[in-house]
Amino acid sequence: MIDARQLTKEYGEKTAVDGLEFVVRPGTVTGFLGPNGAGKSTTMRMVVGLDAPTSGSVTVNGHRYARHQAPLQEVGALLEAKSIHPGRSAYNHLRALALTHGIPGRRVDEVIDLAGLGSVAKKRAGAFSLGMGQRLGIAAALLGDPQTVMLDEPVNGLDPEGVLWIRNLLKGLADDGRTVFVSSHLMSEMALVADHLIVVGRGRLLADTTVADLIREAGGDTVKVATQDPARLRDVLAGPGVDVTGRIGSEELQVTGLTAREIGLKAAEHSIALFELSARTVSLEEAFMDLTRDAVEYHGSTTGIDTLGRPA
Amino acid sequence: MSTLTAPAEEPRTAPARPAYRVTGRRVLSSEWAKLWSLRSTWITLGLGLLFLVAFGLISASRYKSGIDSGHMDRDFADSTAVSLSLFGANFAQLALGVLGVLVTAGEYSTGMIRSTLAAVPRRLPVLWSKAAVFGLVALVVGTLGGFVAFLIGSGIVSGTPAAMSLSDAGVLRSLLGAGLYLGLVGVIGTALGALLRSVAGGISVLVAALMLIPGLISLLPSSWQDDISPYLPSNAGESMFALTHDSTALSPGAGLLVFLCWTALALGGAAYRLARSDV
Numbered sequence: 001m002i003d004a005r006q007l008t009k010e011y012g013e014k015t016a017v018d019g020l021e022f023v024v025r026p027g028t029v030t031g032f033l034g035p036n037g038a039g040k041s042t043t044m045r046m047v048v049g050l051d052a053p054t055s056g057s058v059t060v061n062g063h064r065y066a067r068h069q070a071p072l073q074e075v076g077a078l079l080e081a082k083s084i085h086p087g088r089s090a091y092n093h094l095r096a097l098a099l100t101h102g103i104p105g106r107r108v109d110e111v112i113d114l115a116g117l118g119s120v121a122k123k124r125a126g127a128f129s130l131g132m133g134q135r136l137g138i139a140a141a142l143l144g145d146p147q148t149v150m151l152d153e154p155v156n157g158l159d160p161e162g163v164l165w166i167r168n169l170l171k172g173l174a175d176d177g178r179t180v181f182v183s184s185h186l187m188s189e190m191a192l193v194a195d196h197l198i199v200v201g202r203g204r205l206l207a208d209t210t211v212a213d214l215i216r217e218a219g220g221d222t223v224k225v226a227t228q229d230p231a232r233l234r235d236v237l238a239g240p241g242v243d244v245t246g247r248i249g250s251e252e253l254q255v256t257g258l259t260a261r262e263i264g265l266k267a268a269e270h271s272i273a274l275f276e277l278s279a280r281t282v283s284l285e286e287a288f289m290d291l292t293r294d295a296v297e298y299h300g301s302t303t304g305i306d307t308l309g310r311p312a
Numbered sequence: 313m314s315t316l317t318a319p320a321e322e323p324r325t326a327p328a329r330p331a332y333r334v335t336g337r338r339v340l341s342s343e344w345a346k347l348w349s350l351r352s353t354w355i356t357l358g359l360g361l362l363f364l365v366a367f368g369l370i371s372a373s374r375y376k377s378g379i380d381s382g383h384m385d386r387d388f389a390d391s392t393a394v395s396l397s398l399f400g401a402n403f404a405q406l407a408l409g410v411l412g413v414l415v416t417a418g419e420y421s422t423g424m425i426r427s428t429l430a431a432v433p434r435r436l437p438v439l440w441s442k443a444a445v446f447g448l449v450a451l452v453v454g455t456l457g458g459f460v461a462f463l464i465g466s467g468i469v470s471g472t473p474a475a476m477s478l479s480d481a482g483v484l485r486s487l488l489g490a491g492l493y494l495g496l497v498g499v500i501g502t503a504l505g506a507l508l509r510s511v512a513g514g515i516s517v518l519v520a521a522l523m524l525i526p527g528l529i530s531l532l533p534s535s536w537q538d539d540i541s542p543y544l545p546s547n548a549g550e551s552m553f554a555l556t557h558d559s560t561a562l563s564p565g566a567g568l569l570v571f572l573c574w575t576a577l578a579l580g581g582a583a584y585r586l587a588r589s590d591v
Contacts, residue, residue: 049433050426051590066433070332083426085350085418092349093427099342100431101332140427144332 001026001179002047002148006056009042009203016042018203019056024181024196026147029174031194032183035292039203040183041080044152048077060148072101072144078137078151086126090117090136093125097143107143115139116165130157138169148179155189167193187288201292214287223255223263226276236270237263251275336437343441347449352414357449360407360494361457367400368461372468379472393476394486394555397465398458401490401553405497405522408450412501413514415446416582420509425591435586439506443579447499454494458487458553482555489553489564496575497522497549503578507585522546545574 002024009017017039024030034040045051047058049065057064060075068074084093094108112121115135120128125136134157141149149170155163170193174180184190190197191211199207199214207214227233230253234244242257255263260279267274347353375396378384388396416439419425432438462483469475476483500521505514526546529537541547542562551557551567562570 045590048430050429066435068433070334071433072431073329073332077430079426079430083423083430085346085422085424087350087352088346088424089349092345096342096346096349097427097431099345100334100338102335102338103330103332145329 001061002181004058007053007058008055009046009051010054016203020205022198022205022208024179026179027174027177028195029170029180029182029193030196030198031190032181032198033187033190034200036185038200041152044079044150047150048075070101073146075148075150076141076144076146078141078154080152082133084125088125089122090125091121094140094143097140101144103143111139111142131159131162134158149173150181152183154182187284191284199291206291215284223260223279225253225255225263225274226251228273233267233272236266334432339432339437339441340445343445347445356407356411357453360404361453363403363407364400364457365461367403368397368465371399372396372465375474376468376472391474392555393466393469393474394483396469396474397461398490398553400461404457405494408494408498409501409518410515412446412498413505413511413518415442416502416505417509417511417514421511429591436583439583439586443499443502446502447495450498451491451495455491458490462487486553486555493549493552496571499575500578503582506582543570545571
C-alpha cells in the first residue's frame with residue numbers, strides 16, 4: 001500500500017509534483033498514467049526516498065520507506081533509466097543488493113530465472129540490450145519478494161514477448177495480493193493490465209478512477225443522430241437509463257443508453273426521418289487525451305511539417 | 313469447531329516471510345562484493361602496487377649506479393634506503409586515490425547509486441562502508457608495496473651510505489606510515505567522489521589537493537609559507553612516512569593527526585551532501 005498526502009516536489013521555480021493525494025491498494029494493478037513530464041517518475045523516486053518531498057509525505061505500508069528494516073522487502077522498484085554499473089555482471093549486481101539485506105544466494109538465482117536472464121547472468125550488464133536491462137531491473141525489483149512492486153515504464157524497450165511477460169507478471173503479482181503500481185504514458189498498454197488508474201498531468205491529480213468509469217465519464221458509448229424533428233425524437237426515445245442531449249435549434253442529438261439499431265427502429269416506428277445515425281465509441285486513448293489535453297507539457301504540431309515544406 | 317479451523321487457516325493468511333534486515337555488517341559485505349566484482353578495481357590496484365614497487369626499485373638502482381660511477385646526482389645526496397624505496401608513493405597515491413573516487417563517483421555516473429540507495433535508504437552506512445572497505449584495501453596494498461619495495465631496494469643499495477635494514481630506528485615506522493598514508497588517500501578519494509558526484513571533478517580536486525597546491529603555495533610570501541605549508545595534506549602526509557624531518561616539517565604523529573583531520577573534513581562534507589540532497 002502506497003499512501004501519498006499533499007505530495008509536492010519543486011525544483012527551483014518549477015513544480016514537478018503538485019499536491020498529489022492518492023492511495024495505491026493491494027490486490028490490484030494500479031496504473032499511473034500521464035503525459036511525459038507529468039511528474040510520474042519524480043513521484044516514484046519520492047516513494048523510495050531518492051528525492052525528498054518539498055512538502056507533504058508519502059508512506060509505504062504505513063511508514064516512510066527509509067524507516068523500514070528491510071526496504072527491499074517492502075517495495076521493489078524499477079526506476080527510469082538504468083540503475084546498474086555496466087562493468088558488473090547481472091549476477092554480481094543482484095548479489096551485491098541481496099547482501100545488504102541478508103537475502104540468500106538461492107533467491108538471486110530464482111529471480112534470474114524468473115526474469116529469463118539465465119544465459120546472460122555472468123555477462124557484463126553494460127553489454128545488455130534495452131530489453132535485457134529492463135529484465136535485470138525487474139529481477140532486482142523482485143529480489144526482496146516485496147509486498148509492493150513499483151515499476152516505471154516497464155514495457156519500454158521490450159519485445160512483444162517481453163511485453164506479454166510483463167502483463168502476466170503484473171497480474172500474477174496482484175493476484176498474490178501484492179500492491180502493483182505501474183507507470184506508463186501509453187493508455188492502450190494500461191488498459192490491458194490495470195484495474196485502477198491514477199491519472200496525472202503537470203504534477204496534479206486529474207483522475208483517480210477505474211478503467212470502466214474513465215470511459216463512461218469521457219462520453220461512454222454515444223450515438224449521434226441527425227433528424228428532421230429532434231423534439232419529437234427526444235420524446236420517443238425517452239426512457240429509464242436513456243440520456244438525450246442536443247443544442248436547441250440543431251438537428252443533431254447525442255444519445256446514450258440505446259444502440260443505433262434501437263434508435264433506428266423506434267424512429268421508423270414513429271415515422272421520423274433520420275439523416276444520420278452513427279455510433280461513436282470513445283476509446284480509452286481518447287478518454288485519456290480529453291483528460292490530459294490541457295496538461296500536456298510538450299505539444300507537437302501537425303501543421304509544422306506543412307509550413308516547413310512551403311517556401312515562406 | 314471454530315477453534316480447530318482458526319489455527320489451520322493461519323498459515324494461509326500470513327505466509328511465512330523471511331525476516332530480512334539491513335545491518336551495518338551486511339552493507340559492508342555488499343560494498344566488499346561490489347569492489348571486487350569490477351575489473352577496474354583489479355587493474356588500478358595492480359597499477360598502484362606496480363608504481364610503488366617499480367619506481368622504488370628504479371630510484372634505488374639509479375642511486376646505486378650513481379655511487380658506482382662516482383658522480384652522484386645532487387638530488388640523491390642525502391637519500392636513505394627508505395626514501396629511495398618509497399619514491400613510488402607519489403605515483404601510487406594517484407592510482408589509489410583515483411580508484412577511491414571511482415568507488416563512489418562511479419556509482420553516480422552509471423546510475424548504480426539509485427539501486428544502492430533504494431536498498432539502503434538510510435544512506436550514510438553506504439558511505440562509511442565504502443570508505444572502510446576501500447581504505448582497508450588501499451592500506452593493505454600500500455603497506456605491502458612499501459615493504460616489498462624496501463626489502464628489494466635495501467638489497468640493491470646495501471654497502472652504500474644509504475644502506476638501512478628493517479631493524480634500524482624509524483624504518484618500520486616509516487613503512488607503516490606510508491601504508492597508512494596511502495590508505496587514508498584512498499578514503500579521501502572515496503569522500504571526494506561522494507562529495508562531488510563526478511569522476512572528473514573528484515580526480516581534479518584530488519590531484520589539486522595532493523600535487524598542485526604545494527606548488528602554488530611557493531608563490532606566497534615566505535613567512536606565510538612556513539606557517540601554512542606543513543599543514544597541507546601532501547606535506548602533513550609526507551611527515552607521516554619521512555624518515556628525517558627538517559625544522560619546518562611536522563613530526564610523524566602530528567602529521568598523522570593533521571592528515572586525519574583532512575580525511576575527516578572530506579568525509580564530513582560527503583556525508584552532509586549524501587544525507588541532504590536528492591540523487
